[in-house]
Amino acid sequence: MSKSNNVYKDAYNRCLRLLDETRSLPSEPELGTLLGVSRTTVRSILARMEETGLIAWNKRAKTVLRDPRPDDFFPEEETDTLAEIIERSFMRRLLAGGAEAGMQINELELAREIGVGTTSVREFLIRFSRFGLIEKRRNSHWVLKGFTRAFALELTEIREMFELRSAAAFAALPTDSPVWADLERLEDEHRQLAREIATRFNAFSELDERFHRLIHRASRNRFIVDFYDVIAMIFHYHYQWNKAQERERNEVAVGEHLAYIEALKSRDLGKVDAACRKHLKSARQTLLTSIPESRSPKS
Amino acid sequence: MSKSNNVYKDAYNRCLRLLDETRSLPSEPELGTLLGVSRTTVRSILARMEETGLIAWNKRAKTVLRDPRPDDFFPEEETDTLAEIIERSFMRRLLAGGAEAGMQINELELAREIGVGTTSVREFLIRFSRFGLIEKRRNSHWVLKGFTRAFALELTEIREMFELRSAAAFAALPTDSPVWADLERLEDEHRQLAREIATRFNAFSELDERFHRLIHRASRNRFIVDFYDVIAMIFHYHYQWNKAQERERNEVAVGEHLAYIEALKSRDLGKVDAACRKHLKSARQTLLTSIPESRSPKS
DNA sequence: AAACTGTTTTTTCACGATAAAAGACATTAA
DNA sequence: TTAATGTCTTTTATCGTGAAAAAACAGTTT
Numbered sequence: 007m008s009k010s011n012n013v014y015k016d017a018y019n020r021c022l023r024l025l026d027e028t029r030s031l032p033s034e035p036e037l038g039t040l041l042g043v044s045r046t047t048v049r050s051i052l053a054r055m056e057e058t059g060l061i062a063w064n065k066r067a068k069t070v071l072r073d074p075r076p077d078d079f080f081p082e083e084e085t086d087t088l089a090e091i092i093e094r095s096f097m098r099r100l101l102a103g104g105a106e107a108g109m110q111i112n113e114l115e116l117a118r119e120i121g122v123g124t125t126s127v128r129e130f131l132i133r134f135s136r137f138g139l140i141e142k143r144r145n146s147h148w149v150l151k152g153f154t155r156a157f158a159l160e161l162t163e164i165r166e167m168f169e170l171r172s173a174a175a176f177a178a179l180p181t182d183s184p185v186w187a188d189l190e191r192l193e194d195e196h197r198q199l200a201r202e203i204a205t206r207f208n209a210f211s212e213l214d215e216r217f218h219r220l221i222h223r224a225s226r227n228r229f230i231v232d233f234y235d236v237i238a239m240i241f242h243y244h245y246q247w248n249k250a251q252e253r254e255r256n257e258v259a260v261g262e263h264l265a266y267i268e269a270l271k272s273r274d275l276g277k278v279d280a281a282c283r284k285h286l287k288s289a290r291q292t293l294l295t296s297i298p299e300s301r302s303p304k305s
Numbered sequence: 306m307s308k309s310n311n312v313y314k315d316a317y318n319r320c321l322r323l324l325d326e327t328r329s330l331p332s333e334p335e336l337g338t339l340l341g342v343s344r345t346t347v348r349s350i351l352a353r354m355e356e357t358g359l360i361a362w363n364k365r366a367k368t369v370l371r372d373p374r375p376d377d378f379f380p381e382e383e384t385d386t387l388a389e390i391i392e393r394s395f396m397r398r399l400l401a402g403g404a405e406a407g408m409q410i411n412e413l414e415l416a417r418e419i420g421v422g423t424t425s426v427r428e429f430l431i432r433f434s435r436f437g438l439i440e441k442r443r444n445s446h447w448v449l450k451g452f453t454r455a456f457a458l459e460l461t462e463i464r465e466m467f468e469l470r471s472a473a474a475f476a477a478l479p480t481d482s483p484v485w486a487d488l489e490r491l492e493d494e495h496r497q498l499a500r501e502i503a504t505r506f507n508a509f510s511e512l513d514e515r516f517h518r519l520i521h522r523a524s525r526n527r528f529i530v531d532f533y534d535v536i537a538m539i540f541h542y543h544y545q546w547n548k549a550q551e552r553e554r555n556e557v558a559v560g561e562h563l564a565y566i567e568a569l570k571s572r573d574l575g576k577v578d579a580a581c582r583k584h585l586k587s588a589r590q591t592l593l594t595s596i597p598e599s600r601s602p603k604s
Numbered sequence: 605a606a607a608c609t610g611t612t613t614t615t616t617c618a619c620g621a622t623a624a625a626a627g628a629c630a631t632t633a634a
Numbered sequence: 635t636t637a638a639t640g641t642c643t644t645t646t647a648t649c650g651t652g653a654a655a656a657a658a659c660a661g662t663t664t
Contacts, residue, residue: 009646014624146657227459227463343655349655444646
């Protein structure tokens with residue numbers, strides 16, 4: 007089977023959505039940058055669109071013939087990367103109980119269960135290892151360290167250290183820095199969400215990530231910026247896992263973000279520190295309450 | 306070729322050194338734990354030792370017949386892991402000039418040049434990416450970010466944050482904690498080295514790593530402990546690269562370590578902070594002076 | 605019966621091969 | 635003569651395969 011063409015399928019679907027807006031498509035290189043793929047892939051997309059009668063394609067002329075129908079799209083699940091598929095499978099197993107700390111992870115078994123080659127699983131595990139949840143025994147298997155209370159505490163300790171520093175750096179940024187406009191925009195989005203919190207509360211997690219990433223970027227330190235990947239990953243699955251009082255939690259968080267933004271805009275380091283601390287404290291609390299008490303944390 | 310038997314060869318060599326000390330070898334499982342390999346490998350080793358007339362092997366009886374000769378050993382280079390070989394090759398290219406920031410890395414070319422499969426190179430690059438020196442373009446090549454001044458500054462910023470916190474945690478450890486004995490032992494080694502600094506100054510880098518790892522471990526935070534891998538890696542190659550004034554630098558560092566150890570033993574947080582800061586500052590300076598001025602740091 | 609040795613099965617590690625995707629080069633149109 | 639299209643080459647992503655190494659099982663010895 008060697009390689010799935012999910013890049014093509016995903017780009018094709020995104021290109022279909024473009025069709026609604028225009029009567030004719032731009033040049034191949036332009037489409038390429040627009041979709042984030044190479045011209046080779048763009049041409050496959052165009053070829054198929056011609057075949058299915060969506061467009062007429064002759065050299066530079068790419069005229070839209072009809073609007074895309076639902077069945078023109080490739081099914082969602084065929085557009086995922088292998089890495090995403092493996093990650094989801096792995097996290098499901100990890101969170102859906104029975105994942106005791108110390109348990110060993112079998113590459114071959116995982117690969118068979120997901121229906122992929124061992125190489126992909128190996129590469130996934132290597133990439134995943136930086137999240138601190140698994141560990142490799144030299145020349146041997148991987149060991150699961152478990153999504154425990156200790157893990158959450160270690161993670162949040164670093165997070166707090168990094169974010170306090172980033173927030174301070176943010177506040178010290180010159181007034182003409184473009185981040186202030188970004189912050190303004192995020193503030194608007196927060197206010198909007200606050201108004202519609204009753205119905206749109208699940209839109210928070212995405213906004214949360216963008217907000218914190220903006221702040222972390224102010225540190226101008228790749229290790230701090232990269233570490234947010236760990237946090238984002240954990241919170242991503244945590245949100246899916248723990249739906250208890252989601253609406254209330256998010257409402258509180260939006261309020262804290264707004265206060266935090268206010269503090270940043272004041273550029274008063276004392277206020278920034280206080281607002282940041284307050285938010286991080288409740289974020290930690292949220293994470294901690296969702297973790298079941300650890301059983302017997304051995305070695 | 307599929308897989309080299311470097312585990313066997315390395316364990317065999319180490320086992321040869323064991324032969325000098327005893328008249329007969331222990332049981333297979335015991336040898337296994339001693340050498341850190343499985344019983345399967347132990348049996349291969351014993352089989353070969355019997356063949357070459359080093360021992361007589363009959364079930365439990367493994368009597369040493371003669372002392373090992375130099376030519377009994379496998380050549381050193383055959384005992385390295387593929388990962389080590391790739392890392393060395395890669396770092397040599399990276400440090401030996403011509404490694405401009407922004408340059409792209411070609412898996413296939415690297416693999417061919419080193420004479421290994423692409424899979425091993427890919428896995429190496431994924432593992433190596435956490436050091437922050439390279440970055441992956443989705444569905445495409447890796448990009449070298451370069452061993453620049455900016456990199457060194459970002460690295461040391463985190464290092465200082467982590468070490469100051471770890472040192473404070475260390476000083477707060479209860480008196481009956483085993484780390485105090487470890488520290489005592491390290492202090493002795495430092496004193497010894499200080500006395501013989503003229504001849505043994507290159508023994509410092511190994512001692513340095515052990516000392517700092519001991520301190521970082523006091524943080525009881527996996528992210529802090531793991532981050533020392535990044536530091537260790539950089540300093541390892543940095544030591545090989547920059548030999549200028551090595552003796553003087555190391556002499557100074559040993560002195561700083563001793564003051565640092567003294568401060569830790571006093572358990573006075575103010576003193577610890579001061580000693581730690583002082584040492585980290587000069588460590589940063591050392592690293593920075595060895596990096597040539599960056600040319601044009603783009604994007 | 606506890607700990608060892610002998611044997612078999614399973615898993616990890618690394619390779620070469622192949623389709624997807626990217627990239628480079630040659631050609632043509634505006 | 636610039637920027638597109640058409641064509642060809644190279645690189646990346648993924649798999650199946652096989653040897654090395656680990657692990658499990660079964661039979662022995664003390």
